[in-house]
Amino acid sequence: MRASLRRAERARTLRGLGLALPLILFTFVFFLLPIAGMLVKSVQNGPMPDILPQTSALLQPWRATEPRTLPDEAVFAAFAEELRTAARNRTLPELASRLNFENAGYRSLLMATARRLPETPAGSWRDTLVGLNPQWGEVAIWAALGRASPRLTEGYLLAALDHRRDDNDNVQPIDPSRAVYVAALTRTLEISAIVTFLCLVLAYPLAYRLATLPESTANLLMILVLLPFWTSLLVRTASWLVILQREGPLNEALQWLGVIGQPLDLVFNRPGVLIAMTHVLLPFMVLPIYSVMKGIPPNYMRAATSLGAPFFTAFRRVYLPLSLPGVTAGCLLVFILSIGYYITPLLIGGPNDQMVSALIAFLTLQTLNWGLAAALGAVLLVITVALYLVYTRVVGTDGMKLG
Amino acid sequence: MNSTIGRLILSAGVAAGLSLAAGTAMARDLTVVGWGGAAQAEQNKAMFQPYVKDTGNPLVQDSWNGGIGVLRTKAQGDSTWDVVQVEADELVLGCEEGLYARLDWAKLGNKDQYLPGMADECGVGTFVWSTALAYDKSKLGEDGPKSWADFFDTKKFPGKRSLRRGPRQSLEFALMADGVAPGDIYKLLATKEGVDRAFKKLDTIKKDIVWWEAGSQPVQLLQSGEVVMTSVYNGRVFAANNTEKTNFALAWPAGFIYQVDSWVILANSPNKDQAEGFLKFIQTPARQQDVANVLAYGPTLKDSTGQIAPNVLPYLPTAPGVIEHGVSFDTSFWVDNIEALNERFNAWAVN
Numbered sequence: 112m113r114a115s116l117r118r119a120e121r122a123r124t125l126r127g128l129g130l131a132l133p134l135i136l137f138t139f140v141f142f143l144l145p146i147a148g149m150l151v152k153s154v155q156n157g158p159m160p161d162i163l164p165q166t167s168a169l170l171q172p173w174r175a176t177e178p179r180t181l182p183d184e185a186v187f188a189a190f191a192e193e194l195r196t197a198a199r200n201r202t203l204p205e206l207a208s209r210l211n212f213e214n215a216g217y218r219s220l221l222m223a224t225a226r227r228l229p230e231t232p233a234g235s236w237r238d239t240l241v242g243l244n245p246q247w248g249e250v251a252i253w254a255a256l257g258r259a260s261p262r263l264t265e266g267y268l269l270a271a272l273d274h275r276r277d278d279n280d281n282v283q284p285i286d287p288s289r290a291v292y293v294a295a296l297t298r299t300l301e302i303s304a305i306v307t308f309l310c311l312v313l314a315y316p317l318a319y320r321l322a323t324l325p326e327s328t329a330n331l332l333m334i335l336v337l338l339p340f341w342t343s344l345l346v347r348t349a350s351w352l353v354i355l356q357r358e359g360p361l362n363e364a365l366q367w368l369g370v371i372g373q374p375l376d377l378v379f380n381r382p383g384v385l386i387a388m389t390h391v392l393l394p395f396m397v398l399p400i401y402s403v404m405k406g407i408p409p410n411y412m413r414a415a416t417s418l419g420a421p422f423f424t425a426f427r428r429v430y431l432p433l434s435l436p437g438v439t440a441g442c443l444l445v446f447i448l449s450i451g452y453y454i455t456p457l458l459i460g461g462p463n464d465q466m467v468s469a470l471i472a473f474l475t476l477q478t479l480n481w482g483l484a485a486a487l488g489a490v491l492l493v494i495t496v497a498l499y500l501v502y503t504r505v506v507g508t509d510g511m512k513l514g
Numbered sequence: 515m516n517s518t519i520g521r522l523i524l525s526a527g528v529a530a531g532l533s534l535a536a537g538t539a540m541a542r543d544l545t546v547v548g549w550g551g552a553a554q555a556e557q558n559k560a561m562f563q564p565y566v567k568d569t570g571n572p573l574v575q576d577s578w579n580g581g582i583g584v585l586r587t588k589a590q591g592d593s594t595w596d597v598v599q600v601e602a603d604e605l606v607l608g609c610e611e612g613l614y615a616r617l618d619w620a621k622l623g624n625k626d627q628y629l630p631g632m633a634d635e636c637g638v639g640t641f642v643w644s645t646a647l648a649y650d651k652s653k654l655g656e657d658g659p660k661s662w663a664d665f666f667d668t669k670k671f672p673g674k675r676s677l678r679r680g681p682r683q684s685l686e687f688a689l690m691a692d693g694v695a696p697g698d699i700y701k702l703l704a705t706k707e708g709v710d711r712a713f714k715k716l717d718t719i720k721k722d723i724v725w726w727e728a729g730s731q732p733v734q735l736l737q738s739g740e741v742v743m744t745s746v747y748n749g750r751v752f753a754a755n756n757t758e759k760t761n762f763a764l765a766w767p768a769g770f771i772y773q774v775d776s777w778v779i780l781a782n783s784p785n786k787d788q789a790e791g792f793l794k795f796i797q798t799p800a801r802q803q804d805v806a807n808v809l810a811y812g813p814t815l816k817d818s819t820g821q822i823a824p825n826v827l828p829y830l831p832t833a834p835g836v837i838e839h840g841v842s843f844d845t846s847f848w849v850d851n852i853e854a855l856n857e858r859f860n861a862w863a864v865n
Contacts, residue, residue, distance in 0.1 A: 204586075204611045215854035219846060222610050291860040298864075358739045378740075379724050462679070462725060462863030470860070478853050479583075 146492070152485035153271075156264040157209040159256075162202045165189040167260035174257045179250050179279055186253075187236035191228060198225040212480055213255035220246055254278040267486035292470065292487060299466040300494070302384065302456070303449040307396075309389040310445050311438065314396035318437070321397075322404035333401075340394040348455045351387040352378055355459070384460040391455060392448055396441040403437030439506045443499070450495060467491055543572040544788050547598040549775075550577030553809055560804035561796040569795065571788065582607045589613040589780050596783040597792060599640065602773045602845040609636035614778040621790045623797065629832060631842050632814040637776030638793050639814035641805065644831035644840060645683050646770035648751050649743040650736050652761040659743055661768045662691035666719050673742035676735050679725035681859040682848060683745060683771055686841065688715040690769045700844040709855065713862055725863075736762060752810035752829035764829065766836045773843045774814060806830065812837075 160167045169186045197203040203225055211218040224243050232239040240247040258266060258276060269275055269282060273290040277283045284290070317336070321329045339347060354361050355377035362374040377383050407430065415425035453468035467487055474484035546562060548554035554577055566573050576595065578584060582604050588595050589608075600608065608614050614636040619625050625633045632639030647665060649658045659665055665675055665687070677684050689699050689708070692715045702708030716723075724741055726732045732744040733754045748770075751762045764770075777797075779789045802813035803821045812832030813819065819833050827833050831840055 201611060204607070211850065212853055216850045219850050287861070289854070289857040289861050291857055291864070294864055295860075356738050356740050457727060462860075465860075465864075473856075478856065480853065 149485045149488050150492075152481055153267050153489045154263050154265065154486075155482065156259060156262055156266070157482065158202065158205050159209065159259040160262055162197050162206045163190065163193040163260075166193055166256070170253070170257045170260045173253075174260075174280060177279070179254065181237070181248065181250060182253055184235050184237055187240055187247075188232075190256075191232070191236045191240065194221075194225050195228055198228075208479065210255060210259055212483070213258060214252065217252075217255065220244060220252070251278045254280070264482075267482040268489065270483055271486040271490050292467070295465065295467045295470055296490065296494070298464070299450060299468075299491075302381075302388070302464070302466060303446050303452075305385055306388045306392060306449045307442050307446045309385065310393050310396040311442060313389065314393060314400055314441065315434075315438070318397050318400035318404055319434075321401050322407075323409070336394055336397050339390070344391060344454060347391055348387055348458050351383070351390065352459055355383050355386065378459055379461040381460070381464050384456050384464045387455050387459050388449060388452060392445045395444045395448060399440040399444065400434065400437035403440075404434050407433045439502075443502060446498075447495060450491065542593070542596075542784065543574045544785050544792060545574045545576055545594065545596045546792070547576045547578055547595050549579070549599060553805075553811075556805050556808045561801050564801070565792055565795050569791070571792075573792075580604065585613050585780070586611070589782055591782075593780065593782045593784055595780055596785045596789045598778055598780060599775055600637065600778050601775055602843060603849055605634075605637045605774075605776050605778065606845045606849065608778065609634070613781055615781050615783065615786055615789075617779070618790060622794050627815050627817070629814055629816055629837065632774050632776075634776075637778045638797055639774040639776050640797070641802070641809075641811035642772050642774050642814060642832050643811050644748050644770045644772035645678070645745050646748055646831070647687075647743060647765040647768045648732070648736065648746045648762050649765065650739075650761065651763040653739070654742070658763060659765050659768065661765075662687050663693070664768070665743060666691040666715065668719060668722055671742055674722050674724050674740060675719065676724040676726050676732055676741045676744040678732075678745055679727050681855040682852070683843075684716060684859070685709065685712040685855070686771055687745065687769075688712040690841075691715055696769055696839075696841045699841060700847050703847065703851075709858065713858070716862070733760075733762070736760075748829050748831055749810045752826065766831075767839050770831065770840050771843050772812075772831050772837075772840045773845075775811075 166186060166189045169189055170182065173182045173186065194203070197206060203221065207218040207221040210221060224240065224247070227243055229239065233242070237247075246252050254277075258264065258280070266276065270285075271292050273285045273293045274282055275285050321332055321336075324332065353359055356362070357374045357376070357378075359377075361377065362371075365371045366374065377386070411429050411433070412425055415429045416422065420428065450466075451468050453466055453472055456464045456466050457469050471484045471487050471491075474480045474487070548557055554575070558575065562573055562575065565571070578598070580601055585598065585600070585604060585608050588598075616635055617638065619633070622638065628639060629642075632642070647659060647662065651658060654671075659671060664670060677687065685703055686699050689702060689712050690696065692711060694702055703712065724735060726735065726744070729747050729750055732741075732746040733750050735741045736744055736746075737754070737758065737760060746764075748764060751764055754760045755762055777793055779786055779793075783789060797815065799813065799815050799818040800821070802815055802818045805811065806813050806818070807823050807826050810826055810829040812830045813822075814832070819827070819830065822830060822833070831837060
């Protein structure tokens with residue numbers, strides 16, 4: 112009896128699992144695996160240990176020496192030998208691009224050296240290489256090679272936080288004229304927070320009105336909220352560009368009305384980005400709040416007022432707390448979505464409004480520095496998860512309702 | 515049920531076998547790869563179809579969107595492409611890496627017929643496009659900007675101006691504005707002082723720059739009056755004036771930066787002889803003019819501008835009296851320095 116019950120139970124669990132299996136597989140293959148891949152990429156050092164194995168091994172003990180001087184002849188000889196092999200196997204370009212991330216100009220140094228490398232050294236390999244290009248006599252060039260030699264590196268993560276290892280492998284803040292990423296990260300969080308706040312201020316009264324109107328009117332208004340939602344993001348962004356530009360309809364209307372004398376600068380700066388992003392993300396705030404408010408029986412407010420509470424007290428003490436799960440869900444949704452935004456700031460923002468995703472896209476597509484792109488992604492992921500944890504600690508997952 | 519599956523597997527096997535046999539037995543037709551779109555359609559009309567008609571050789575077309583990674587894959591293993599149109603950076607990188615066949619110029623015609631720098635050991639330049647200074651003549655009339663110094667002069671020309679986002683070209687134009695001779699620009703940019711000087715010059719109009727990203731933006735910015743002048747691809751100005759009836763003008767004498775798109779033959783091509791015959795056939799002044807007349811891309815052959823339609827000539831970077839003001843985009847410099855200068859540019863832009 113009990114056994115058959117258990118069997119039936121197990122069959123049901125299995126059937127349930129079977130139904131969920133496609134989604135679980137999908138999530139695993141298209142969500143968890145890429146994220147894991149990204150995290151791995153952010154610490155992977157690149158092809159040097161495979162392309163120049165002996166040089167990589169020899170450079171390890173050299174890196175421990177203090178103070179740094181030029182590596183000895185054995186390193187030079189191994190390097191020259193392996194450089195020739197790499198050029199023959201056509202693996203050199205890959206290595207050259209990787210090393211160019213360390214030092215600008217490394218790519219052509221390496222390619223040119225490989226092209227002109229003689230079969231046998233004239234004197235020592237050290238003199239030969241330095242003769243080909245005096246840069247081979249600089250510690251900095253070898254230190255960069257040394258940094259690329261282990262399998263794993265924290266270099267990309269350091270770079271994502273505007274730090275680097277100097278020629279003696281000490282961690283240093285990067286030169287301020289090249290520091291980009293920390294500022295971009297804080298800017299991203301700042302823009303996301305402001306957009307979330309603006310969405311909340313606009314969405315809450317709207318959702319309240321929608322929830323209290325009769326069904327037919329509410330549905331009609333709901334379509335107005337959803338309509339932009341069904342339009343492509345690019346179209347909406349481009350439309351904002353047209354509306355907000357100096358000779359666009361908004362500026363012309365304001366000038367015609369006499370509100371302003373000079374056209375306002377509303378595009379290619381922060382206000383433009385905030386306006387467009389708030390508009391694009393507004394439905395993500397309205398919908399969760401609305402769905403929670405729909406579930407609040409109107410009797411509660413009536414009961415509170417009939418017991419003598421003025422409207423605002425009743426609202427504050429009864430309605431607001433009941434609608435909070437929708438608010439928290441909406442805020443989280445909008446904040447997380449805006450952290451990843453880049454098309455809107457790219458098109459409407461100025462140079463001071465670019466978010467981290469734009470830099471990630473740039474590194475991925477243009478300079479092919481996937482390590483640094485992955486490191487920035489990892490930092491962004493850590494920040495998001497940390498914020499989410501703090502948030503659930505403060506609000507609690509029970510206090511959140513997504514629909 | 516089982517028999518259906520069996521049949522499927524069988525037919526798939528037969529199909530695979532057949533295609534394998536076809537692949538090894540038949541020599542592949544010459545495959546030419548362009549960038550698709552209007553440009554390739556025009557090349558097809560002016561160059562590819564005449565080749566097929568005159569020589570009777572079949573020709574297969576394909577198109578791509580650039581990227582050295584694609585060429586690295588194509589140059590290894592089974593060959594599927596023969597002749598590919600590449601941009602300047604792919605030409606430099608691929609040639610260095612041995613992805614392309616070394617060209618036999620004896621078979622391709624005279625190297626001296628080409629404008630300087632447009633014929634090299636790996637590639638045959640096919641057209642020239644450029645980034646130049648443009649303004650709206652209907653607004654500024656004859657008093658438009660004459661130099662990049664004017665571009666940086668917000669007293670003489672109040673209002674916003676726009677440049678392509680990023681250090682590429684911005685730094686070159688800044689140095690031109692600062693009075694550096696075109697020939698010295700890249701020599702100077704290779705030094706820290708030169709880069710500092712360029713950024714210092716950009717500082718003077720930092721608040722007045724709108725940065726564009728896509729090639730269609732500068733034209734739109736000019737048209738809407740958002741900016742008084744801009745850097746722009748010359749072909750876009752030609753297209754806008756033709757289709758939108760705008761009156762934009764290019765200030766060629768101010769100096770501009772040009773890049774060459776070239777044909778290369780992949781190193782693993784089994785049709786190298788045929789490919790060279792094809793390149794010799796299509797690279798004639800007449801055929802280059804046909805393409806230029808529609809797209810306003812400049813021909814690379816010296817005597818190719820004679821028959822260009824008068825309405826196209828003002829937009830051509832290689833027109834006589836124009837090309838002398840141009841600076842060839844230094845691809846090797848930028849491939850080496852793009853990461854460092856990008857960081858510098860991004861940091862500069864926000865501070």
